[in-house]
Amino acid sequence: KSPISLGGSVREATEEDNIVEVPALDLPNTPTTTYVIPTYPKPYFRGANNGGVYIRTSNDEGEPDEELIYHNDIYIVSRIVDSELGELVVIRLHLPQDGVREFTVPLTAITSREEFRKQMSMQGVAVTKMDKLMTYMTTWINELQATTKADLARTQFGWTDDTHTAFVLGNQEVTANGVKSNPPSKATAGLMSAFKPKGTIEQWKEMANFYNRDGFELHQYIVASAFGSPLMSLMPIACSSLHVHSKESGLGKTTAMHVGASVWGNPKTLVVEAQDTNNSLMLRGEVYKNLPYYIDELTNAEGKQLSDLIYQLSSGRQRNRMTGSANTERVRGEPWSLLSISTGNTSVLERISSFKNAPKAEAARMLETKAVKLFDETKTKHLTDKHQQNSQNIYGVVGVPYLQYIMQNLDRVINLLQEVQQKLDEGAQLTAQERHWSAGSTVNVAGFILANELGFLEYNKENYFRYAIGLLKENKVTANDMISSAADVLNDFVHEHWGSILKIRSTDDMRKQQGNGMDDLVIPDSDPRIKLVGRYETDVKKLYIIPKVLKSWCAKQQINYGSLIEDFKTNFKGKAMKKFLTKGTPTEMPLTHVFCVDCSGVGIEEDAET
Numbered sequence: 324k325s326p327i328s329l330g331g332s333v334r335e336a337t338e339e340d341n342i343v344e345v346p347a348l349d350l351p352n353t354p355t356t357t358y359v360i361p362t363y364p365k366p367y368f369r370g371a372n373n374g375g376v377y378i379r380t381s382n383d384e385g386e387p388d389e390e391l392i393y394h395n396d397i398y399i400v401s402r403i404v405d406s407e408l409g410e411l412v413v414i415r416l417h418l419p420q421d422g423v424r425e426f427t428v429p430l431t432a433i434t435s436r437e438e439f440r441k442q443m444s445m446q447g448v449a450v451t452k453m454d455k456l457m458t459y460m461t462t463w464i465n466e467l468q469a470t471t472k473a474d475l476a477r478t479q480f481g482w483t484d485d486t487h488t489a490f491v492l493g494n495q496e497v498t499a500n501g502v503k504s505n506p507p508s509k510a511t512a513g514l515m516s517a518f519k520p521k522g523t524i525e526q527w528k529e530m531a532n533f534y535n536r537d538g539f540e541l542h543q544y545i546v547a548s549a550f551g552s553p554l555m556s557l558m559p560i561a562c563s564s565l566h567v568h569s570k571e572s573g574l575g576k577t578t579a580m581h582v583g584a585s586v587w588g589n590p591k592t593l594v595v596e597a598q599d600t601n602n603s604l605m606l607r608g609e610v611y612k613n614l615p616y617y618i619d620e621l622t623n624a625e626g627k628q629l630s631d632l633i634y635q636l637s638s639g640r641q642r643n644r645m646t647g648s649a650n651t652e653r654v655r656g657e658p659w660s661l662l663s664i665s666t667g668n669t670s671v672l673e674r675i676s677s678f679k680n681a682p683k684a685e686a687a688r689m690l691e692t693k694a695v696k697l698f699d700e701t702k703t704k705h706l707t708d709k710h711q712q713n714s715q716n717i718y719g720v721v722g723v724p725y726l727q728y729i730m731q732n733l734d735r736v737i738n739l740l741q742e743v744q745q746k747l748d749e750g751a752q753l754t755a756q757e758r759h760w761s762a763g764s765t766v767n768v769a770g771f772i773l774a775n776e777l778g779f780l781e782y783n784k785e786n787y788f789r790y791a792i793g794l795l796k797e798n799k800v801t802a803n804d805m806i807s808s809a810a811d812v813l814n815d816f817v818h819e820h821w822g823s824i825l826k827i828r829s830t831d832d833m834r835k836q837q838g839n840g841m842d843d844l845v846i847p848d849s850d851p852r853i854k855l856v857g858r859y860e861t862d863v864k865k866l867y868i869i870p871k872v873l874k875s876w877c878a879k880q881q882i883n884y885g886s887l888i889e890d891f892k893t894n895f896k897g898k899a900m901k902k903f904l905t906k907g908t909p910t911e912m913p914l915t916h917v918f919c920v921d922c923s924g925v926g927i928e929e930d931a932e933t
Contacts, residue, residue, distance in 0.1 A: 333389050334371040336360075341369065343396075345423050358415075358423065360396060364466040367459055369396065374417065376459060392455050397448065399463040400425070405476040405508050406654045412464060413506035416446060425494065425515075427476075427507050433460050476508035479656045481613030482556055487733055490553070490613070490726045493518025493588065497723050499730035510610055510656070517592035522717035524724075524779075530713040531582055532781050538697050540790035541567065543782045544767060545579040548662045549586035550725060550779075551770030552615035555660040555762070557740055561639025562608075562688075563763020564663040566621070566671045569694040576666040576694050578711050580617040583664070585718035586725070587614055597621045597665070601628065605641035608663075609656045621667035626678025629671050630685055636663055637688040637759060662763055672801070679881045681805040688759045690798050721779050728777055736773065743769045746788075751795035760798065764791050809890035813920065816876060817859075817866070823851045827907050829860040845907035857917070858904045867902050867917040888918065896921040 341360040363369055366379050374396040382388045396417035403411050410430045417423050426446055432438035439457050443450075450456055483489040483496070490497045494515050496505040507515045534542040545567070555563070567576050577594075584590035594617040595607055608616050616636075621629065635641065639658035665671070670691055675682040729736055744765040747753070753761045768791050774780040817824065826849035848861055857868040877884040891897030901914040 332387065333368075333377055336369040336371040336374070340371045343374075343417070345417070356423070358417075361398060363398065364462045367392070367462065376456075378455075378459070390455075392452070392459055393448070393450055395419070395448075397456075399460065399467060400504065401506060402464070402467050402471065402473040403427070403476040403506050403508070404473050406478065408509055410473060411476065411506075411508075412460075412467075413504075414446075414460075416448065418447060421447070425506070427512065430464070433457070433464065474506070477505055478508045478510040478654075479610055479612040479659075480511065480514075481553070481611070481659075481661075485556075487556070488730060490730075492722055492726070493719075495723070497726045497730075499727055502723065510606075514592065514610065516589075518588040518719055520719035521589075522720055524720050526713075526717045527585065527720050528779055528781075530585075530710065530717050531779065533710045533713075534579070534582075535781050535783075537786070540782075540786060541692060541694060542575055542579040542582075543771070543780070543787060544790065544794070545576075545664055546583045546586075547767050547771035547774065547780065547782075547787075548664050549583035549615045549770075550774040551763075551766035551768075552662040553613045553726065553729065554736065554740065554766040554770055555662060556613055557737060558660070558762040558766060560637075560759055560762035561658060561660055562616075562636045562663055563759045563766075564633065564636060564665065564689040565763070566665045566667065566689055566691045567694050568667045568670050568691065570668050571694075571696060572668075574694040574696055575707070577619050578707075578714050580619065580664055580666065581711075581714040583615060584617055585714060587722045588719045589715075590617075590718060591715055593617065594619055597624055597667075601631065601635075602641070604632070605635055608636065608659050608661070609641050611661060612657065612659045613661055616661050616663040618663065618665040621665050621671060622669060624667075624674070626675045630675045630678060630682065633671070633675075633685045633688050662766065672805075679879070683802065683805050684881075686798070686802045686805055687756055690760055690763065690794060691801065692794055692797065721777075725774065725777060725779070728773065736769070739769050739772065740765055743772070747791065747795065750792040751799065753795065753799075757795075757799070757802075760795055764795060767791065809887065809894050812882060812887060813866075813891070813895070813922075815880075816868070816873065819876070820856045820872075822849075823854050823856040824866075825849070825851050825855060825858045825904065825908070826861055827858065828862045829865075847908060850908075855904060858902065864921070864923040866920045866922055867904065868920065869904075870899075870916060870918050873918065891918070891920055895924075 341362070343358045343360060344355045345358060346355045360369060360374075363376065368377050368379060369375065370377055373394075375394045376392040376397060378390050378392055380388050380390075396415075398415055400413040400415050403413060405411055408429050411427045412430065412433065413425060413427050415423060415425050424446060428439075428442045432442045436454065436457065439460075440453050443453070443456070448456070477483070477491045477496075480491045480493070483491060488498060491505050494505050494507065495502045495518070531546055534546060544565075548565070555561075569576070580594055581590035584593040587593065593614075595604065597604075597618050597620050599607075604618070624632070639660065640655065643655060671689065672682055672686055672691055675685055744761060747764050747768065748761055751757075768788060771780060771782070771787060772784070775782070775784065825847060827847040828845050855869075856872040857866060859866045874884050877887060888897065897918060897920050899916070899918050902917045902919070903912065904915050904917065905912045
């Protein structure tokens with residue numbers, strides 16, 4: 324505009340200029356975040372007034388020449404190595420109206436013009452001279468490769484190793500005395516935004532202590548699971564589960580899970596829906612690693628699916644799978660150690676019982692309890708509505724101080740776990756068979772005690788511990804009721820195959836021979852349809868079962884065939900033999916291997932309650 328502007332230059336940012344305070348644009352009641360923008364690699368520099376990326380070169384006459392590459396601040400934070408994607412770079416972008424974005428880009432995209440353009444455009448970087456921005460990024464990478472070592476991309480949240488000195492939580496790696504940046508990987512990128520804090524610690528405490536009322540111990544137990552889950556890695560069990568069910572809605576089951584999830588982040592994202600595929604559910608468990616795993620509405624799942632879910636959760640690892648692009652195995656993460664809470668309208672164990680006989684193994688891995696109505700919906704609706712709204716709008720503010728408290732007092736935490744487990748085992752008379760219950764209830768109670776010491780949860784300690792003991796005893800009674808006797812199994816088999824058993828009087832009854840060809844024929848009481856699986860002689864009360872059919876049925880019901888046969892021998896004079904199954908009917912067939920069960924001594928009825 325004037326001759327004097329020819330001698331002007333862009334003022335380069337100083338160290339003080341590079342300290343930038345960024346307000347939380349979409350998160351009220353949240354403090355601003357401070358960013359220290361690093362010095363750009365030469366010949367690039369940051370403008371002092373409004374930021375941006377400039378390059379300073381010399382023209383043909385040897386005079387300095389400055390050019391704007393991009394008008395917003397954009398720079399590379401670090402290099403990371405991803406087990407699936409190879410080397411990546413973490414890029415931070417400052418936008419005036421949208422705040423700060425942090426994203427990862429594979430190195431393969433930085434060196435490809437078209438891929439680089441796509442990656443930048445996806446994040447909102449709009450420039451016409453993309454080649455110059457690409458050169459700027461390449462200069463950054465070369466400088467970082469010469470001066471720093473690449474970090475390992477964290478594909479899972481939770482403890483970084485067995486020493487429990489660092490915990491990955493969203494874009495943070497929490498240590499005992501500080502927090503450093505954790506860049507997103509391919510596995511964690513989609514969940515990073517869920518861990519942005521919202522609200523204050525005081526607001527969260529007020530929300531969580533809404534359950535500080537008599538009778539709300541179940542809701543307290545669900546909330547405390549959030550504090551107990553990170554402690555599971557200190558136990559020898561991979562996962563302990565609790566399922567809360569009730570046919571009624573509006574009992575606060577889901578809201579209590581949201582409050583628990585809010586310890587760590589946004590419950591809308593962290594609480595998963597049971598309608599997701601089994602592979603996606605297990606992948607989420609792998610990514611969470613030590614964070615609590617909340618699954619809402621297991622109502623419509625089938626018995627086999629629920630059984631597989633319980634077994635897989637308790638195993639600590641998802642199934643090994645092949646990659647879609649090549650004949651190679653998918654990279655699996657480290658085993659998880661966590662607490663799982665699920666809700667539904669029906670009992671999971673009852674659902675599994677429709678698929679298999681007496682799911683004792685599943686019951687040993689999962690606690691169950693029924694939720695009851697505690698509020699008068701009309702009188703207290705305004706209270707519960709406000710609490711439900713708070714549970715989804717205040718989150719991610721107490722997780723970091725809680726983790727740092729654990730790391731600073733790790734020895735004391737380990738001793739606390741031992742003391743709590745001993746008291747719970749003695750109080751509920753737990754054995755090695757209930758080791759999953761023992762571990763899960765131990766970390767839950769210990770997590771509550773630690774959260775209580777920090778002032779996060781103010782629930783009554785005595786009532787809470789009494790509830791935990793009662794929950795364990797309640798499930799012991801349920802598990803004992805699942806123990807099927809040989810008579811129960813025999814009844815189940817006969818009832819399921821009722822139309823396939825020939826019911827007929829015995830032909831060994833010393834009748835006079837009439838010589839009319841009809842002496843060996845008996846009119847059956849019930850003639851089987853479609854298939855024949857056995858024979859029941861109504862007068863002598865003996866049942867003959869084809870072993871192949873019984874074995875196949877036992878396999879589907881997950882019953883040990885050998886043990887069942889021994890029980891039949893002991894209780895029903897059972898024995899293996901050969902028999903003409905169709906004897907007494909017009910159909911003559913050869914001898915068949917069968918197992919005979921004597922039911923002549925089962926005529927006494929017993930009181931089922933006794």
